[in-house]
Amino acid sequence: MKLINYKNFNVLLLSLICTTVHAQFKLSGKVIDQENKIIPFVTVKISGTQNLVDYTQTDSLGTYQFKLPSGKYSAVFSAINFESVNRLVTITGNTVINVQLQRTPSILADVQVSAEKALIEKKIDRTVFNVENSISAIGTDALELLSKVPGVRVLNDKVSLVGKGEVNVMINDKLVPLSADELSNYLKSILSDNIAKIEVITNPPAKYDAQGNNGLINIVLKKVNDEGFKGSVNSAATKASYFTASAGGNLSYRKNKITLSSNFNIRKGSIVPYEQSDVFYPAQTWNIVNKDRNFRTVPSGQIGMDYQASKKTLLGLSYNGGLTSFHSEENIKTRVYNGSNGLDSVLNSDANAKIKSHYRSANIYLKQALDSTGKQLTINGDWFTYRDDKNRFFNNTSYFENGTVIPNSFAEYLSTSKQNIDFFILKADVDLPYKTFKLSFGTKLSFIKNQSDLAFYKVLNHHYEIDPGQNNQFNYHENTQALYLNFNKTIKKWDFQAGLRGEYTQIEGISVNERNKDDYLRLFPTLYVIYRANDKNTFSVNYGRRINRTPYRKLNPIRWYSNQYAYAEGNPFLQPSYNDNIEFSHTYNIFTTSLSFSKTTNGYNDVNFIDPETNIQASKPVNFITGYHYQLSNAITFNALKGWESINQLDVFYNASNSGIAQTLGSLNGFGAYFSTLNQFVFNQSKTILGEVSLWYQFPTVDGLNQNKSQYNLDLGIKTLLLSKKIQLAITASDILKTNQYRYSSLVNNIRQEYNNYYDSRQLRITFRYNFGNEKIRQQDRKLGNEEERKRNN
Known part of the structure; x- marks a missing residue:
């Protein structure tokens, strides 16, 4: 028998030990909730000996994976709205660890103020403001709450992004299909207590319509689970120059396979906007002051039903409607000064406008699960109609500098406008989550019809006689076919998302003397990359291309007169503008820094053309801007002291x-x-007495070809919760110093124009809300198909 060579044996043994030490084993598993549903985007942190720390996130199937040498490790599983789980793991071979996370219990029954949930989150394609964690979500409405979101501005009830421009607003991924004025009315009818989070999407992914150069804001409403009834009633009294009152309520019911929901709100009151402009002609200066009191009555309502036909099939339908009754009392006084700055004459115009408008929309919806891994098909059919009828009566009287009437200067006029808009939309989306990546694609067909009828009358011998040259009917048709593809993958610390959307559009606009017909195909790519270096450092970069199609009313060439010297008209040859956006950002703990660049091509805006010979002021939209925007943003959120949260x-x-x-x-x-x-x-331990102080300051800036002056705004608020926090009372004061004034200047035809506008924003508001019933009813989420077109009726 041959004896073992111990020297060779020792070498072999040492080699086997080294191989075992350096072998890489797989640690994997799945994360689910207490209802055994998968949880994507759970952060998994692994730490071990020799200062080893590694991170990953669960994919769309809730699975995770690491490659690790043998040894002892600590694994921490954490996700928003869930309690963290810590597991000790010993790795000697391939190991599977499945984890079940429990949802974090709410601290408040209706308004959740949870220190464990980040107030602001940075995700791969959006920034999220978690309203449920904010005191701002008590006693306000959605429009006022938007003004509290970092990076968002609300000026004259118009929502925009800081340094950029107006953005489209969605509710639960559904674009709100209203004009700027009606959008503000709608947002004021949504109580902030019902909002879970607000998502700011500067570069929307391919699944969203490409409409809107400056991105999207998505308001996500609260969703809860239990069956039964839930309801609330609310009321508010607001004092600006005059009073405005509002009231409303909502009721939801869920039982077995059926979920019903409804709401109704009404607002009635008036405000007094003030607009002043100075036009510096070569030989004269015109000072124009417009004092206007606007009266509005705005009721709106919604009803919806979802039916869970089977475990994999959900059917739904909804109906929304609202109307606006508006009238105004205006006085426009124009003082004309000569070259020596002496008063030359005065033009006085008294006017009143009456507007009746209403909208109706219906949605039918199918969500079909294709398997048990999350693959699904969603189909939406949408119908939307909008009608308005506008009449504006005005007269003009001219006076000499001494106050006597200029002979034969009195004249009366009437401008009328009727508009009918109809949309029909069919949309399908397919989501295919796989083990290592997620794929989604879809299509959308939209058919739009817009009919407008405008006319201008002058009173002669106490009768209104139409001006044939100012009478016009405008018919507009727009059809769009869209396809998109989106790809998402996570590789350890990296998240990747890429998409491509194609939209083919055919348009035709016909007026009395003009016809415009066109069709175009455009591609809109998107790309997102995020690198999570560790639990404190995150880097990201994204790119997207967008289109800004023209609102329908801006295509109508007929004139809408304010007085005999000023009118606005549309442009049937107005073309869409395009925007390319790229953004780099870094988040370190409570600090976020972003650097962005955007280029606008073929941009359009209203230009107030002034004729120095006739003093006529004609406002008309024109494609004329090529714009470049560079922005550096810095944000910090911290708790300075116990009970004090600061977002800057x-x-x-x-x-x-x-x-x-x-x-x-x-x-x-x-x-x-x-x-x-x-x-x-937070002023007490039970968190029932709350306060708020907010301030913003806009430094002088350039906006297109306008130069804007500085403005700022200070708000204060106090809120309390009563009766087991089912009653909410709040008192808020807005624009306390009356400094939120929009002041800017421009130069057209070498004629300087200066504007100073104030929209009655100093207000005191008292709000009351009472919640009753089961407060944990699940509201099904639905994505309407007509996301782009319904917005453009303004």
């Missing part, structure tokens, strides 16, 4: 605009800055 943001930006028309400045550029701070306070 500073944006510094540089705008450069080039004009393609000779009447304006060839170019205008300059820096601007915006600072905001939102401070929320």
Whole structure:
């Protein structure tokens, strides 16, 4: 028998030990909730000996995976709205660890103020403001709450992003299909207590319509699970120059396979906007002051039903409707000064406008699960109709400088406008989550019809006689076919998402003397990359291309007169504008820094063309802007003291605009800055007495070819919860210092124009809300198909 060579044996043994030490084993598993549903995007942190720390996230199937050498490790599983789980693991071979997370219990029954949930989150394609964790979500409405979100501005009830422009607003991924004025009315009818989070999507992914150069804001409403009834009633009294009152309520019911929901709101009151402008003609200066009291009555309502036909099939339908009754009492006084700054004459115009409008929409919806792994098909059919009827009566009287009437200067006029808009939409989306990636694709067909009828009358011998040259019917048709593809993958610390959307559009606009017909195919790519270096450092970059199609009313060439010297008209040859956006950002703990760049091509805006010979002021939309926007944003959220939460943001930006028309400045550029701070306070241990102080300051800046002056705004609020927190009372004061005034200047035809507008924003509001019934009813989420077109009826 041959003896073993011990020297060779020792070498072999040492080799086997080294191989075992350096072998890589797989640690994997799945994360589910207490209802055994998968949880995607759970952060999994692994730490072991020799300072080894690694991170990953669960994919769309709730699975995770690591490659690790043998040894002892600590694994921490954490996700928003769930309690963290810590597991000790010993790795000696391939190991499977499945984890079940429990949802974090609410601290408050209706308004959740949870320190464990980040107030602001940065995700791969959006920034999320978690309203449920904010004191701002008590006693306000959705429009006012948007003004508290870092990076979002609300000016004259119009929602925009700091340094950029107006954005489209969605509710639960559904674009709100209303004009700017009606959108503000709608948002004011949504109580902030019902909002879970607000998502700011500067570069929307391919699944969303490409409409809107400046991105989207998505308001996500609260969703809860239990069966039964839930309801609330609310009321508010607001004092600006005059009073406005509002009231409403909602009721939901879920039992077995059926979920019913409804709401109704009404608002009635008036405000007094003030607009002043100075036009510096070569030989004269016109000072124009418009004092206007607007009265509105705005009722709206919604009803919806979802039916869970089977475990894999959900059917739903909904109906929404609302109307606006508006009338105004205006006085427009124009003082004309001569070259020596002496009063030359006065033009007085008294006017009143009456507007009746209403909208109706219906949605039918199918969500079909294709298997048990999350693959599904969603189909939406939508119908939307909008009608308005506008009449504006005005007269003009001219006076000499001594106050006597200029002979034969009195005249009366009437402008009328009727508009009918109809949309029909069919949309299908397929989501295919696989083990290592997620794929989604879809299609959308939209058919739009817009009919407008405008006329202008002058009173002669006490009768209204139509001006044939100012009478017009405008018919507009737009059809769009869209396809998109989206790909998402997570590789350890990296998240990748890429998409491509194609939209083919055919348009035709016909008026009395003009016809415009066109069709175009455009592609809209998107790309997102996120690198999570560790639990404190996250880096991201994204790119997207967008289109800004024209609102229908801006295509109608007929004139809408304010007085005999000023009118607005549309442009049937107006073309869409395009925007390319790229953004880099870094988040470190409570700090977020972003650097972005965007380029606008073929941009359009209203230009107030002034004729120095006739003093006629004609406002008309024109494609003439090529714009460049550079922005550096810094945000910090922290708890300065116990019970004090502070959200702060500073944006510094540089705008450069080039004009393609000779009447304006060839170019205008300059820096601007915006600072905001939102401070929320909890005054007692039971968290039933709350306070808020918010301030924003807009430094002078360039906006297109306008130069904006500085403005700022200070708000205060106190809120309390009573009767086991089912009653909410709040008192808020907005624009306390009356400094939220929009002041800007422009130069057209070498004629300088200066504007100073104030929209009655200093207000005191008292709100009351009472919640009753089971407060944990699940509201099914539905994605309407007509996301893009319904917005553009403004």
